[in-house]
Amino acid sequence: MSAVLELSCALIARRSNTPDDAGCCGILEARLRPLGFDIEYFNAGGVTNLWATRGNGRPLTILAGHTDVVPAGPLDQWRSDPFKPEVRDGVLYGRGAADMKSGIAAMVCAVERLLANGANVPGTLAFLITSDEEGIATHGTQHVVRELSARGVVPDYAIVGEASSNLRLGDRIVIGRRxxxxxxxxxxxxxxxxxxxxxxxxxxxxxxxxxxxxxxxxxxxxxxxxxxxxxxxxxxxxxxxxxxxxxxxxxxxxxxxxxxxxxxxxxxxxxxxxxxxxxxxxxxxxxxxxLPFLTRDGRLRTSATAAVQQVTGVQPEPFTGGGTSDARFLAPWGAEVVEIGPINDSIHKIDEHVRVDDLQPLSRIYEVLLQRLAAA
Ligand SMILES: [Zn+2]
Known part of the structure; x- marks a missing residue:
């Protein structure tokens, strides 16, 4: 079992109905601390907000995600328990499999490999993980952004691991939202x-x-x-x-x-x-x-497009459709933002799933993206 699949399963097994983190951030903290990340929590209103940073100064690159999930809906319609991750025919099933526990797992494993390979990551690398994205979202990323802004923290890049892909992994990257x-x-x-x-x-x-x-x-x-x-x-x-x-x-x-x-x-x-x-x-x-936002065709978009192409061979379409995400709070904070993640056709549905064969390439996309951003 790949490291990404294993971590995805560990997160899916947590019953993190929004806004309950249900221990997901504890799992992430245990992975990030040994990598040299400083851990801080900005919890508010029953919401868990993890802020993990490694390094100093700028550029500040944020990997962002949410551990909360939408309710499973009628359990008798699921083929397997939504909180017992199950692989059937090369597909991982469970609530949050696509939105967005596999994205978080792929990001964490990408950073683990990057640092294990001795990569030099200039500036600050950060994880911003909240348990209030699927709900009203007032105590989640928005709250953390307010607290960090008050400290004078200014982001440069934010990569959100939301399920952005349409038919194939990497065929779409979200560069703006209405x-x-x-x-x-x-x-x-x-x-x-x-x-x-x-x-x-x-x-x-x-x-x-x-x-x-x-x-x-x-x-x-x-x-x-x-x-x-x-x-x-x-x-x-x-x-x-x-x-x-x-x-x-x-x-x-x-x-x-x-x-x-x-x-x-x-x-x-x-x-x-x-x-x-x-x-x-x-x-x-x-x-x-x-608010609507659009990430200009700068360094992050260029690096993200190149990373997707390098890993999957797919030319990603820059996309601005779909619903809202926490990118709406990260962009006004000053970050160039892209959303890259798994195929989104099953999100919020019965039998939510992700293709197991997409997990490692997704993690590799994040890894290559971080490498390209670092190679200034
Ligand atoms: Zn989501």
């Missing part, structure tokens, strides 16, 4: 009898055309790196259940995934302009869960 902006909207009307519409004020009749206009709006055209900003309604509720009552209020929840051609403030202003025209009385509660 921003995420959401809104809970309540439109107030006046309840009444459907037979006496002039005595009521139907909020559905006000909200429906407003939503239709928002759905039909082209927010921007995207750019060379990003698809256009998207708008999606995720919830829509109104009505008392009775067939003869005009409801007193209507509610909608919607979300923007926005690119660098739009700003959150601009999108909000445009939504309010539409709502103001259709809905006399409404309340819009906005939440913003991440």
């Amino acid at each position: 921003g995420s902006l959401g809104c809970n909207l309540t439109v107030t009307g006046r309840q009444g009898h459907v037979a006496y519409p002039h005595k009521g004020d139907n909020p559905v009749h006000r909200l429906a055309p407003a939503l239709a206009e928002l759905v039909a709006t082209q927010w921007d055209s995207g750019n060379a790196h990003f698809p256009p900003t998207s708008f999606q309604i995720s919830n829509f509720h109104a009505g008392t259940g009775a067939t003869n009552v005009i409801p007193g209020s209507a509610e909608a929840v919607f979300n923007f995934r926005y690119c660098t051609e739009s700003t959150a403030e601009d999108l909000k202003a445009r939504v309010h302009a539409v709502l103001d025209r259709w809905c006399p009385r409404y309340q819009a509660d906005w939440w913003h869960s991440g």
